Amino acid sequence: MIFTLSVVLIVTSLLLVVLVLLHRGKGGGLSSMLGGSFYSNLSGSSVVERNLDRLTVIAGLVWAICIVGLGLLYKNTG
Numbered sequence: 766m767i768f769t770l771s772v773v774l775i776v777t778s779l780l781l782v783v784l785v786l787l788h789r790g791k792g793g794g795l796s797s798m799l800g801g802s803f804y805s806n807l808s809g810s811s812v813v814e815r816n817l818d819r820l821t822v823i824a825g826l827v828w829a830i831c832i833v834g835l836g837l838l839y840k841n842t843g
Contacts, residue, residue, distance in 0.1 A: 767838050774831040777824050784821040789814060 770835050771830050777828040777831065780824045781828060784817065784824055809828055
């Protein structure tokens with residue numbers, strides 16, 4: 766179980782790094798290269814940005830759950 770959570774933690778950590786780098790900053794970002802110029806008239810943000818936000822939040826939640834799970838497992842084993 767510890768090994769599985771450790772692997773998931775590493776994968777989600779790398780995924781979070783990539784997702785954060787894809788976000789658009791003040792002057793634009795890598796997400797604008799992937800279709801970020803197609804803006805929605807209602808919200809002012811693109812569909813790509815909203816989906817990227819959702820993926821980042823989901824990856825962050827999985828990462829946090831893995832951290833808590835590993836902490837509990839290490840506390841109980843040692």
